[in-house]
Amino acid sequence: MSLDYAARHIGTSAADHDTMVAAIGVPADGRRAVERFMDVAVPAVIRTGSPKGAGLLPQEGVSEAEALAELRVLAAKNRVLSPMIGLGYSDTLTPSVIQRNVLENPSWYTAYTPYQPEISQGRLEALLNFQTMVGDLTGLPVANASMLDEATAAVEGMLVARRAVRGGGDVFVVDADTLPQTKAVLAVRAEALGIELVELDLAGGAALPEGIFGALIQYPGASGRIWDPSGVVDAVHVAGGQVVVAADLMALTLIASPGSLGADVVVGSTQRFGVPLGFGGPHAGYMAVRTGLERQLPGRLVGVSVDAEGKPAYRLALQTREQHIRREKATSNICTAQVLLAVMASMYAVYHGPEGLRTIATEIATKTALLRDALAETDAEIRHDAFFDTLSVRVAGRADAVVAKAHELGVLLHRADADTVGVSIAEATTTDDLKLVIAAFGGTAPEQFDAALDVRGLPEGLVRDDEYLTHPVFHTHRSETAMMRYLKSLADKDYALDRGMIPLGSCTMKLNAATAMASITWPEFGRIHPFAPREDVPGYLEMIGQLEQWLADVTGYDAVSLQPNAGSQGELAGLLAIRGYHRSRGDVQRDVCLIPSSAHGTNAASAVLAGMKVVVVATGEGGDVDLADLRAKIAAHADTLAALMITYPSTHGVYEHDVRDITAAVHEAGGQVYIDGANLNALVGHARFGDLGGDVSHLNLHKTFAIPHGGGGPGVGPVAAKAHLAPFLPSHAFAQDERHRTGIGPVAAAPYGSAGILPITWSYIRMMGREGLTEATSAAVLAANYVAARLKDHYPVLYAGEDGLVAHECILDLRPLRERTGITVDDVAKRLIDYGFHAPTMSFPVAGTLMVEPTESEDLAELDRFVDAMIAIHDEAERVAAGEWPADDNPLVNAPHTAAAAIATDWAHPYPRELAVYPTGSVAGKYWPPVRRVDQAYGDRNLVCACPPIEAFA
Structure with missing residues (x-):
C-alpha cells in the first residue's frame, strides 16, 4: 500500500499505537498493536469487511501527486463553455481576495458550527453580515444564516406559510413562472405532507382557488419576466394565506424589494454573489421573514447578545428550535447550513458595497437590453418587455437549432420548448458572448456595442429607490489590502483545525487535506x-x-x-x-x-x-x-x-x-x-x-x-x-x-x-484506498479508547460495549463532578478555551455530558495535550469543592478569559492572572478568545439579528 497520503492523514504512528494499546490494557500477542486492538473492539458479529472486486474500491491508495494527475484527466474531459442557461444559476466572478482568504483558507473551511460562540466570533460576524445583506435587499427585517439551496428554501418557505396560517386549507399555489427545479422539489415534499400544489399563471390574472394557505411567486420569473405582484400578494392575504417570494438578490439591487410589495417570506440563492457554479453547488440559499415570523424560521439564526462584561457578542439565537430538543415536533429537519458559501456571498457584498453591486447589476441589465435590441432585428420574438438578466425568445420551430448553433460557438442556452430559447446574462458574460448568441439566432452583431449603462428593461413602477446596505461594514473595505486584513481579523477571532483539535463527538472533525481541496476551484x-x-x-x-x-x-x-x-x-x-x-x-x-x-x-x-x-x-x-x-x-x-x-x-x-x-x-x-x-x-x-x-x-x-x-x-x-x-x-x-x-x-x-x-x-x-480507509477507522477507534482509558478515573465513561471499550467516540459523564463541586458541563467547556481547545459536544445525547471524538487525524501529542487539559480542569474543580476558591469566583465559572481581562488594572479574583490565561504554564501558541462568556438568554430576550451600529462596540 502507498502510505504517502494515508500516513500523513493518520496522525498516530505504529509506535504510538503500541503506547496507546498498552494504556488501554489489551495484551500483546505478536501482531501489530492496532490489529489486535480492533479484534477486541469490533464485535465479531458485525465484521464483514468489504469484498475485493474489479471496478470497485481500489485496494491501495495513490500518492497526492498521482491523485491530482488522475483528477486532471477527469477534469479535462469537461468542456467549459460560457454558461448562459440561467434558471437560477449565474456565471459569477469570485474576487481573488475572497477565493484565497476564505474558500482556500483552512481558518475558514476547517471550522465547526458556531455552537461555542466565544471562539466563533469571526464567522458569526460574517454570518451577521450575510443576514443583514439578505434582509436589506429583500426588504424584510429578519434573515437566517443560510439555507441549502433555492429549491429547499422554497419548500421551507411553504412550510413557514403553513405554520403561520392556523386552521387554513391544504392548498399552496405555485406561480407557473417558477424555476422548474423548484417546482419539482416542491412537488416531492408536498406530496409526503398532504399539501396540494396548484400551478397558476399569476401574472396572467389567474383566480386563486379555495382553501389556500399560501402562494409562491418567482421574482423575476424563470422566463425573465418582471411584473408587479403586489395585487396578487393582496389577494392571497385577503384569502387568509401567506406569500412566499423567490427572488434574485442581484435583481433586487435595481427593482423594488419583495418586502415593500407585501411579501411575508422571501427565499432564494446567493450563488451569483461570487460563489462558483460548481455543477450545481454548494451554494448558500437564503430566507427572510416579516416581523412576527422570526421564531418560525428554520435553520440557524445569528443574533447579538452581550458577554460577561456587558460587551456586544454574537451567538446562534433561538437554539431551542434545534431538532435535538424538539425532535418529532420540529418544524424543519434542516441541520447544517451552507456557512462557507454564505461567508463568501456576504464578503462579496462587503467588498463591492451597494454601489459596486448596483454597478454590476446595471451592467448585466445593460447587456441584456443590448442583446434584446440585436435579437429584435432578427425574426425572433422577445416574449417580455420588462426583464433584468433573462430573455425568453420565440423562434418558431427553431429552438433546437439555435441552441445547437450556440453550443457549437461555445455558449450554453436554455431550450424552454421547441419554439422558445432562454438566454441569461451574468456578471461574467462578455460582449463577445453576446455576439456569439446573436450569431446563433442568425443575426448580425454590431461591431461595437453602446458602452453607456442603461436599465431600460426594468418597469418604471418597480425601479428601486430606497437605500440598502447602509451599515459601515459595506462601505469600509474597498481596497484589497483592507479586505484582506478584515478577513484576517475575523479568522483570528476563531478556533478551527488550523489551531488545534476539535474533539466533537458525532461530528468527526478530521482534517480536510490541502490536496483534496486543490481541485474545487479549477x-x-x-x-x-x-x-x-x-x-x-x-x-x-x-x-x-x-x-x-x-x-x-x-x-x-x-x-x-x-x-x-x-x-x-x-x-x-x-x-x-x-x-x-x-x-x-x-x-x-x-x-x-x-x-x-x-x-x-x-x-x-x-x-x-x-x-x-x-x-x-x-x-x-x-x-x-x-x-x-x-x-x-x-x-x-x-x-x-x-x-x-x-x-x-x-x-x-x-x-x-x-x-x-x-x-x-x-x-x-x-x-x-x-x-x-x-x-x-x-x-x-x-x-x-x-x-x-x-x-x-x-x-x-x-x-x-x-x-x-x-x-x-x-x-x-x-x-x-x-x-x-x-x-x-x-x-x-x-x-x-x-x-x-x-x-x-x-x-x-x-x-x-x-x-x-x-x-x-x-x-x-x-489517496487512501481500501487499506488506508481501514487503517483510518482503526486509528480513530483506538484514539477514542485511549482518551477514554486515560480519563475514566477523572470522568466516568458513561457507555461502553461488553468488552469495556467504546467505538470512535466516548461520552464523559460530568454529572458526578457537578454534584460534588458545583462545576457544570458549560464551565468545563468554556475553561477548555483557556487551555487552547474547542470543547467536545455538550449534553448530547445525554444532558450534563461531553461526547469526545478525537478522529484519526490527531497525533498522540495532541491527544495527550487534550487529556492533560481535562485532568487539570478536573483538579481545578476539586479545588473549588475544597473551598480554595469560591463557587462563584473561580477559573472555571469565569472562563473563558480574554487578554483584556488579564491585563485589567483591577484583578479582584482569588486566583492569579497567570493561572487564568496560561493554565498549562506555556505561553506558546496562545489562543485568545475575543469575548468573555456569552449570555445566551439575553440574546433571546432581546432578539437582534442584523449588524449592530458601531456605537454598540464603543
Missing part, C-alpha cells in the same frame, strides 16, 4: 452549469459514477444517489425511498417509524417530513436499543410499521452486539431498516451497513469522507440503498445521466446536489 469543475448538456460533462459523470461505486462498496449497498446536499436531506431521501417502496406494493398504511430515544433529532424531524408517524423505542442502561421494547413496539404496530431508524455504532458511541437481531425483527414484521450513517467513521473497512441488515442509509461526506465542515456547511449527504429501494432514490429531470432521471423526484435543486465539492471526497478515497 474551472473544469467550478465553472460548469448544473444543466449543461451531457456531452460537456463526461469527466464529472465519470467521477460521480466512481464515487457511487466506491461508496456502495464500503457500505454494502447496491445503489447510491449523491443528490442530497446535507445529511438531513439524505435522511429524508432515504425515508422517502422507504415510503415509495411500501406504496408501490400497496402498503399505503405503513407509516410508523420506530426511532430510539437516543437518536439525533433530525431522525425524528425527517420522519415527520416524510409523512411518517414517530414511535420512540427505549434504550437500555448500556446505551443499546432495548430489544424487548423494540419487539413490543413492532408487535403493537405490525401492520403499519414502515421503518426503524437506528444509528450504528449507536449515538452513545457503542457497537451494539445485537444489531442483526434488531434488523431481523423489523424485516420479519414487513418493515425496512434505515441505518443512520453519521458514525460510519467507526466502521469503514471493518463492517458494512448493508451486511448488518440495513436497507438504506445516508452518509456524511463532510464527516467520514473529509469534505470540510466550513463553519457549519457545506455538507453532502448521499443516500445508499439495497436494490429493491434503488428505484425510489432521488431523481432529476435535468440529470445528464439517464440512470438518474428515474426515481421519486428531486430533493435538491441540482441533479447531483453539491457536485462542486465531490472532487474532495473522490481525492480522499483515491
Whole structure:
C-alpha cells in the first residue's frame, strides 16, 4: 500500500499505537498493536469487511501527486463553455481576495458550527453580515444564516406559510413562472405532507382557488419576466394565506424589494454573489421573514447578545428550535447550513458595497437590453418587455437549432420548448458572448456595442429607490489590502483545525487535506452549469459514477444517489425511498417509524417530513436499543410499521452486539431498516451497513469522507440503498445521466446536489484506498479508547460495549463532578478555551455530558495535550469543592478569559492572572478568545439579528 497520503492523514504512528494499546490494557500477542486492538473492539458479529472486486474500491491508495494527475484527466474531459442557461444559476466572478482568504483558507473551511460562540466570533460576524445583506435587499427585517439551496428554501418557505396560517386549507399555489427545479422539489415534499400544489399563471390574472394557505411567486420569473405582484400578494392575504417570494438578490439591487410589495417570506440563492457554479453547488440559499415570523424560521439564526462584561457578542439565537430538543415536533429537519458559501456571498457584498453591486447589476441589465435590441432585428420574438438578466425568445420551430448553433460557438442556452430559447446574462458574460448568441439566432452583431449603462428593461413602477446596505461594514473595505486584513481579523477571532483539535463527538472533525481541496476551484469543475448538456460533462459523470461505486462498496449497498446536499436531506431521501417502496406494493398504511430515544433529532424531524408517524423505542442502561421494547413496539404496530431508524455504532458511541437481531425483527414484521450513517467513521473497512441488515442509509461526506465542515456547511449527504429501494432514490429531470432521471423526484435543486465539492471526497478515497480507509477507522477507534482509558478515573465513561471499550467516540459523564463541586458541563467547556481547545459536544445525547471524538487525524501529542487539559480542569474543580476558591469566583465559572481581562488594572479574583490565561504554564501558541462568556438568554430576550451600529462596540 502507498502510505504517502494515508500516513500523513493518520496522525498516530505504529509506535504510538503500541503506547496507546498498552494504556488501554489489551495484551500483546505478536501482531501489530492496532490489529489486535480492533479484534477486541469490533464485535465479531458485525465484521464483514468489504469484498475485493474489479471496478470497485481500489485496494491501495495513490500518492497526492498521482491523485491530482488522475483528477486532471477527469477534469479535462469537461468542456467549459460560457454558461448562459440561467434558471437560477449565474456565471459569477469570485474576487481573488475572497477565493484565497476564505474558500482556500483552512481558518475558514476547517471550522465547526458556531455552537461555542466565544471562539466563533469571526464567522458569526460574517454570518451577521450575510443576514443583514439578505434582509436589506429583500426588504424584510429578519434573515437566517443560510439555507441549502433555492429549491429547499422554497419548500421551507411553504412550510413557514403553513405554520403561520392556523386552521387554513391544504392548498399552496405555485406561480407557473417558477424555476422548474423548484417546482419539482416542491412537488416531492408536498406530496409526503398532504399539501396540494396548484400551478397558476399569476401574472396572467389567474383566480386563486379555495382553501389556500399560501402562494409562491418567482421574482423575476424563470422566463425573465418582471411584473408587479403586489395585487396578487393582496389577494392571497385577503384569502387568509401567506406569500412566499423567490427572488434574485442581484435583481433586487435595481427593482423594488419583495418586502415593500407585501411579501411575508422571501427565499432564494446567493450563488451569483461570487460563489462558483460548481455543477450545481454548494451554494448558500437564503430566507427572510416579516416581523412576527422570526421564531418560525428554520435553520440557524445569528443574533447579538452581550458577554460577561456587558460587551456586544454574537451567538446562534433561538437554539431551542434545534431538532435535538424538539425532535418529532420540529418544524424543519434542516441541520447544517451552507456557512462557507454564505461567508463568501456576504464578503462579496462587503467588498463591492451597494454601489459596486448596483454597478454590476446595471451592467448585466445593460447587456441584456443590448442583446434584446440585436435579437429584435432578427425574426425572433422577445416574449417580455420588462426583464433584468433573462430573455425568453420565440423562434418558431427553431429552438433546437439555435441552441445547437450556440453550443457549437461555445455558449450554453436554455431550450424552454421547441419554439422558445432562454438566454441569461451574468456578471461574467462578455460582449463577445453576446455576439456569439446573436450569431446563433442568425443575426448580425454590431461591431461595437453602446458602452453607456442603461436599465431600460426594468418597469418604471418597480425601479428601486430606497437605500440598502447602509451599515459601515459595506462601505469600509474597498481596497484589497483592507479586505484582506478584515478577513484576517475575523479568522483570528476563531478556533478551527488550523489551531488545534476539535474533539466533537458525532461530528468527526478530521482534517480536510490541502490536496483534496486543490481541485474545487479549477474551472473544469467550478465553472460548469448544473444543466449543461451531457456531452460537456463526461469527466464529472465519470467521477460521480466512481464515487457511487466506491461508496456502495464500503457500505454494502447496491445503489447510491449523491443528490442530497446535507445529511438531513439524505435522511429524508432515504425515508422517502422507504415510503415509495411500501406504496408501490400497496402498503399505503405503513407509516410508523420506530426511532430510539437516543437518536439525533433530525431522525425524528425527517420522519415527520416524510409523512411518517414517530414511535420512540427505549434504550437500555448500556446505551443499546432495548430489544424487548423494540419487539413490543413492532408487535403493537405490525401492520403499519414502515421503518426503524437506528444509528450504528449507536449515538452513545457503542457497537451494539445485537444489531442483526434488531434488523431481523423489523424485516420479519414487513418493515425496512434505515441505518443512520453519521458514525460510519467507526466502521469503514471493518463492517458494512448493508451486511448488518440495513436497507438504506445516508452518509456524511463532510464527516467520514473529509469534505470540510466550513463553519457549519457545506455538507453532502448521499443516500445508499439495497436494490429493491434503488428505484425510489432521488431523481432529476435535468440529470445528464439517464440512470438518474428515474426515481421519486428531486430533493435538491441540482441533479447531483453539491457536485462542486465531490472532487474532495473522490481525492480522499483515491489517496487512501481500501487499506488506508481501514487503517483510518482503526486509528480513530483506538484514539477514542485511549482518551477514554486515560480519563475514566477523572470522568466516568458513561457507555461502553461488553468488552469495556467504546467505538470512535466516548461520552464523559460530568454529572458526578457537578454534584460534588458545583462545576457544570458549560464551565468545563468554556475553561477548555483557556487551555487552547474547542470543547467536545455538550449534553448530547445525554444532558450534563461531553461526547469526545478525537478522529484519526490527531497525533498522540495532541491527544495527550487534550487529556492533560481535562485532568487539570478536573483538579481545578476539586479545588473549588475544597473551598480554595469560591463557587462563584473561580477559573472555571469565569472562563473563558480574554487578554483584556488579564491585563485589567483591577484583578479582584482569588486566583492569579497567570493561572487564568496560561493554565498549562506555556505561553506558546496562545489562543485568545475575543469575548468573555456569552449570555445566551439575553440574546433571546432581546432578539437582534442584523449588524449592530458601531456605537454598540464603543
